Amino acid sequence: MSAGETGQAPDTRKGAASGVTSANADRRNPSAALVPTLTVAASLLGLGLIWAFAAALWPSRAFPTPAAVWQVFLHDMATGELPFHLGMTLLRVAAAFIVAMVVGTVIGILLGSDRRADRFFNPWVVLFLNVPALVVIVLAYIWFGLNEVAAIGAVAVNKIPNVVVTLREGTRALDPRYAEMAAVYRFGPLERVRHVLLPQLQPYIAAASRSGIALIWKIVLVVELLGRSNGVGFQIYLYFQLFDVAAILAYTLAFVAIMLLIELALVQPLERHATRWRRRPA
Amino acid sequence: MIHASRDADDEMDGQPSAGARSSLGVDISEKTFLSADGVPLPALRDLAFEVRAGEFACLLGPSGCGKTTTLRILLGLDRDFSGAIRLPEGGCIAAVFQEPTLLPWRSVEDNVRLALPKPLRGKDLTPLFETLGLAAMRKLFPSELSLGLARRAALARAFATEPDILFLDEPFVSLDEPTAERLRHLLLSVWSERPTTALMVTHNLREALTLSDRIIVLSERPAHVIGYFDVRLPRNYRNPTVMTDLVRSFYEKFPERA
Numbered sequence: 001m002s003a004g005e006t007g008q009a010p011d012t013r014k015g016a017a018s019g020v021t022s023a024n025a026d027r028r029n030p031s032a033a034l035v036p037t038l039t040v041a042a043s044l045l046g047l048g049l050i051w052a053f054a055a056a057l058w059p060s061r062a063f064p065t066p067a068a069v070w071q072v073f074l075h076d077m078a079t080g081e082l083p084f085h086l087g088m089t090l091l092r093v094a095a096a097f098i099v100a101m102v103v104g105t106v107i108g109i110l111l112g113s114d115r116r117a118d119r120f121f122n123p124w125v126v127l128f129l130n131v132p133a134l135v136v137i138v139l140a141y142i143w144f145g146l147n148e149v150a151a152i153g154a155v156a157v158n159k160i161p162n163v164v165v166t167l168r169e170g171t172r173a174l175d176p177r178y179a180e181m182a183a184v185y186r187f188g189p190l191e192r193v194r195h196v197l198l199p200q201l202q203p204y205i206a207a208a209s210r211s212g213i214a215l216i217w218k219i220v221l222v223v224e225l226l227g228r229s230n231g232v233g234f235q236i237y238l239y240f241q242l243f244d245v246a247a248i249l250a251y252t253l254a255f256v257a258i259m260l261l262i263e264l265a266l267v268q269p270l271e272r273h274a275t276r277w278r279r280r281p282a
Numbered sequence: 283m284i285h286a287s288r289d290a291d292d293e294m295d296g297q298p299s300a301g302a303r304s305s306l307g308v309d310i311s312e313k314t315f316l317s318a319d320g321v322p323l324p325a326l327r328d329l330a331f332e333v334r335a336g337e338f339a340c341l342l343g344p345s346g347c348g349k350t351t352t353l354r355i356l357l358g359l360d361r362d363f364s365g366a367i368r369l370p371e372g373g374c375i376a377a378v379f380q381e382p383t384l385l386p387w388r389s390v391e392d393n394v395r396l397a398l399p400k401p402l403r404g405k406d407l408t409p410l411f412e413t414l415g416l417a418a419m420r421k422l423f424p425s426e427l428s429l430g431l432a433r434r435a436a437l438a439r440a441f442a443t444e445p446d447i448l449f450l451d452e453p454f455v456s457l458d459e460p461t462a463e464r465l466r467h468l469l470l471s472v473w474s475e476r477p478t479t480a481l482m483v484t485h486n487l488r489e490a491l492t493l494s495d496r497i498i499v500l501s502e503r504p505a506h507v508i509g510y511f512d513v514r515l516p517r518n519y520r521n522p523t524v525m526t527d528l529v530r531s532f533y534e535k536f537p538e539r540a
Contacts, residue, residue: 181377184377
């Protein structure tokens with residue numbers, strides 16, 4: 001989802017349409033659905049083999065074999081250290097993600113629906129889009145202290161401008177006919193949000209959250225490295241000082257695997273549910 | 283109220299039950315749009331008419347004369363005009379738009395229920411869906427319906443709210459004629475189950491003659507009323523021969539429309 005990362009709004013229609021066709025293909029032919037999965041598995045296996053081969057050719061403490069990384073992983077799993085730090089990082093990612101999505105969506109809808117407010121606040125958005133993550137983190141720690149609120153807040157502030165830009169685009173693309181229908185039939189404010197506004201913004205929210213999770217977990221590691229005493233970022237900093245590359249890789253890969261799992265087990269089914277009305281052609 | 287009509291020879295033979303309180307009164311002195319260059323384009327001028335309680339009226343006028351603009355003002359979607367409108371007592375309005383305007387992410391039944399006022403939310407919709415031939419489609423999403431079925435769902439939504447007045451904006455446009463004809467009859471059958479004051483906008487004379495008690499004939503832009511045409515014949519007597527006569531007498535009264 002690189003489109004989302006650059007702050008670009010997605011082309012909803014096209015994105016939705018391509019999602020539709022692949023989903024339909026999956027349903028019609030179960031063996032066709034296996035092909036992409038097998039391709040991914042083969043691709044990852046190939047990467048692992050190249051890694052193992054290269055590490056065997058140039059044996060070095062700075063370039064461990066997959067087996068060595070696996071050993072560290074098993075060991076730290078057994079001691080409970082790895083699950084603890086993974087859990088801490090995951091909690092921070094979740095908190096920062098929720099804060100960024102809620103605040104960014106609200107601001108994005110406001111700016112998208114009020115041209116004058118948008119003209120006034122747009123420079124702020126551009127400014128925050130371009131402040132380096134590191135600067136926000138350092139300033140947050142200096143101003144608010146080395147605590148959890150400053151850490152999560154700094155991460156959220158890094159992500160909010162992206163959400164604002166995407167949701168502002170989505171709000172501008174709202175279809176006024178639905179709002180007029182809701183006005184004539186006197187929908188309540190909550191019903192308008194739930195049945196008229198959010199379903200129309202769903203593709204934009206999905207794009208913002210996809211790119212959001214990827215961006216946020218990377219920034220969380222930096223926050224942990226600079227000012228926390230637990231979490232994957234803290235551990236990586238520790239093993240960097242010990243020059244223990246096997247441990248660094250073990251923690252990184254474990255977290256990447258968890259993020260992939262969240263994407264497959266949580267994000268994609270949720271999205272399929274939210275777009276179920278698109279997938280049944282007339 | 284009808285000072286703008288030069289041809290208001292049809293006296294207002296008010297029905298006994300029709301109190302002025304539950305009729306619709308329209309008196310728009312001016313509605314002007316600004317073009318992109320800032321040039322004022324008058325859409326309505328001295329447009330005044332009344333729809334009596336329980337009456338099915340049609341606003342008939344050439345394309346682009348300001349019919350939809352009038353309807354948007356009546357629906358409260360455009361408040362930038364000079365003049366006054368009086369909605370029937372109760373003020374509960376329902377509309378059937380030019381396009382079905384169903385929420386694509388909600389099922390047919392949810393689309394209807396969401397439009398209902400809170401006290402009616404739990405009501406039994408089965409008779410209405412059956413009258414309109416939608417009983418099997420309640421759980422479908424609008425994208426799974428043909429345009430004709432989607433328009434029926436829009437009719438269901440409007441009638442389910444049990445409105446004090448119903449507005450229809452060319453609800454059968456862009457349908458093939460047999461489908462449109464079937465839908466007109468469906469509209470009449472749900473309407474006669476609970477006769478509601480209704481105002482329909484159309485440029486189709488035959489449609490207006492089939493459906494309405496009274497036709498309000500509008501001028502070219504800027505629109506004002508040039509006369510009324512009452513259809514006193516009960517609707518079930520309006521067969522093709524009678525329709526031909528009705529069309530002829532309409533053109534005798536409004537020769538400029540021929």
